[in-house]
Amino acid sequence: MEINVQDIIPQRPPFQMIDQLVDLEAGKKAVAEKKVTINEWFFNNGNELCMPEPLLVEALAQTGACALLSNEEFVGKNAFFGGIKQAEFSNRVVPGNRLTLTVELTKMKRQIGTGHGVIVNENNKLICEADLTFIVG
Numbered sequence: 631m632e633i634n635v636q637d638i639i640p641q642r643p644p645f646q647m648i649d650q651l652v653d654l655e656a657g658k659k660a661v662a663e664k665k666v667t668i669n670e671w672f673f674n675n676g677n678e679l680c681m682p683e684p685l686l687v688e689a690l691a692q693t694g695a696c697a698l699l700s701n702e703e704f705v706g707k708n709a710f711f712g713g714i715k716q717a718e719f720s721n722r723v724v725p726g727n728r729l730t731l732t733v734e735l736t737k738m739k740r741q742i743g744t745g746h747g748v749i750v751n752e753n754n755k756l757i758c759e760a761d762l763t764f765i766v767g
Contacts, residue, residue: 633650633651633652633654634650634651635648635650635662635696638696639692639695639696639699639709641692644670647685647692648693648731649663649664650663651693652730656700656701657701658697659697659733660694660696660700660732661730661731661732662692662730662731662732663728663729663730664689664731665727665729666723666724666725666726666727666728666729667725668726672685673725680722680723681722681727683758686719686749686757686758687714687717687758688711689731690733690758690760691747691762691764693731693732693733694735694747694762694764697735697745698735698738698743698745698766707767708767709765710764710766711762712763712764713762713763714763715760715761715762717758717759717760719758720755720759727751727752728751729752729757733745733746733748735764741765741767742764743763743765743766744761744762746760747760
């Protein structure tokens with residue numbers, strides 16, 4: 631089941647950090663994929679070929695926004711990234727990695743929600759785990 635990310639969130643390349651949605655439970659959970667290539671704009675800074683950790687969190691936030699904004703109550707609205715309660719990074723992301731991002735919304739009260747996100751690579755190695763806050767506006 632492939633769902634067009636651009637039908638749900640307003641981000642567009644190069645700031646769209648997820649390639650496709652592979653599973654979506656409206657208002658509950660989203661699973662996205664990201665294929666990291668050598669041509670990514672964030673590799674052009676002359677530094678080590680490693681995806682920056684803040685962009686990994688942004689990719690999780692975009693995945694969570696898809697789960698949130700697919701809920702009938704919030705269709706057509708914007709989701710804003712409200713913050714990170716905690717984030718742990720276990721492995722690096724380099725060109726050639728294929729990431730699976732999963733965000734489960736854990737709590738929703740009016741326009742503010744929280745979610746738990748996990749990123750694993752193609753070998754099912756944990757890349758990142760984070761608790762995020764979202765605000766619908």
